[in-house]
Amino acid sequence: MARHPSVATKKLPSTGVGGRPPKLSPAALDQFRTLVLEQPTASIDDLCVLVNQQLGVQLCQLSMYRYLKRVGIERRKSTSDRNSGIPTQNRGVPTETPKRFLETPKARYGSTESHRDDGDVKRYPGTLTDAEWALVAELFEHEGPGKPPKYPRRQLLDACCYAVRTGCSWRMLPKDLPPWQDVYAHFRRWTAKNLFETMHDRLRAMWRRREGRDAAPTAAVIDSQSVKTSAQGGPKGFDAGKKVKGRKRHLVVDVLGLLLAVLVHPANIPDRDGATPVVAQAVTKFPSLRKLYVDGGYTGVCAHSLRTQYKLDVEVVRRPSASGTWGDSQLPLFATEARPFPILPRRWVVKRTHSWVERPRRLSKDYDRRLDVSTAWIWLAETRILLRRLSNVENT
Helix, strand or coil: CCCCCCCCCCCCCCCCCCCCCCCCCHHHHHHHHHHHHHCCCCCHHHHHHHHHHHCCCCCCHHHHHHHHHHCCCCEECCCCHHHCCCCHHHCCEECCCCCCCCCCCCCCCCCCHHHCCCCECCECCCCCCHHHHHHHHHHHCCCCCCCCCCCCHHHHHHHHHHHHHHCCCHHHCCCCCCCHHHHHHHHHHHHHCCHHHHHHHHHHHHHHHHCCCCCCCCEEEEEEEEEEECCCCCCCEEECCCCEEEEEEEEEECCCCCEEEEEEEECCCCHHHHHHHHHHHHHHHCCCCCEEEECHHHCCHHHHHHHHHHCCEEEECCCHHHHCCCCCCCCCCCCCCCCCCCCCCCHHHHHHHHHHHHCCHHHCCECCCCHHHHHHHHHHHHHHHHHHHHHHHHHC
16 A cells, blocks of 8 residues: 555654664663673662663663563562561562571571471481480480490481371381381380480580570479370379369470470369479479469469479469459440450460460370370470471571
8 A cells, every 4th residue: 555645654663673672772671681690689670770870771660671581680579578577579589699687587496398398218307306406415315335236326216206297007107117116115214214304404405505595494484284184094083173184284494485394184184283293303303493373273272382392482363353453343244345365474475385285186085095205295296396406496
């Protein structure tokens, strides 16, 4: 179709390939590359402003991404950006520069990727790593006269860790682990020697020193928890207050939530009767104890006997409702505002430890006949937590 002679045509400057000429010349591309590499934490908007100020070229975000790709720089998120404290628009690091941040990474608490260990072809997620085994190897391996062990002690301990985490029976242990008869025999032998408790005591002292505290604690918190039992048999009772038929786990922990003493007994024994033997264990192991935090279930004769018999400063931490005041002569039937959950001083520490104990499937319910075996599982589960903590600290 012929163009009408009255329509003027505008001739575009020739670029060799046709179309609009590029905003950045080859020489400007080298300056652009250097500018981006000098600002590894800058956002796309910041780079657009810098290019406009130093190169005199105005680029939009889409053009910026295109020129970044042309000069061979890929912007990607770092795995630690989520916990680094950097705003979302400032995240992204060029691949050719080391990972740097504008602010110091903030401390993060709770579960991390290291707690989601998937294991490898030779190891299950719950078994010990080389760094963890190095912390406790001397407690299990002894050189002396006699027949050498048929199976390595590390594999036997790994089998015990597998059983407490998965909750399987002894006969259901995987075939690549030592036979269940040998694992169970060593587990009972270690339980009789209180080896799991000894292992936990060593790791607890290491962790307390790392937190800037003395190895021997001076304050403790006590509390109990009622758990159901299976049809396996053994001592059990009915807790009329919690409506639970099973056993009670009496724990004494330090102010960091680490175990000091454990006592498992039938659930029909009141807390005031079960407190004396478990406190006696803690005081015997740690004569440095001077203060004990308890809840309202240990008041009265129990608190008085603990003060006089063990020379402890027993402090009863009560709920706010127990010592509340009347704001009006007649209170409404229902509260107009929802009362927030009260965080009780010191008592939340032992409550958190009880939740740690319940995490392994073997301890979600008491499946054992013997009370000493149930106690050993608790020590092993808490020891496994300390091993993971200390090995992560040494690797960082």
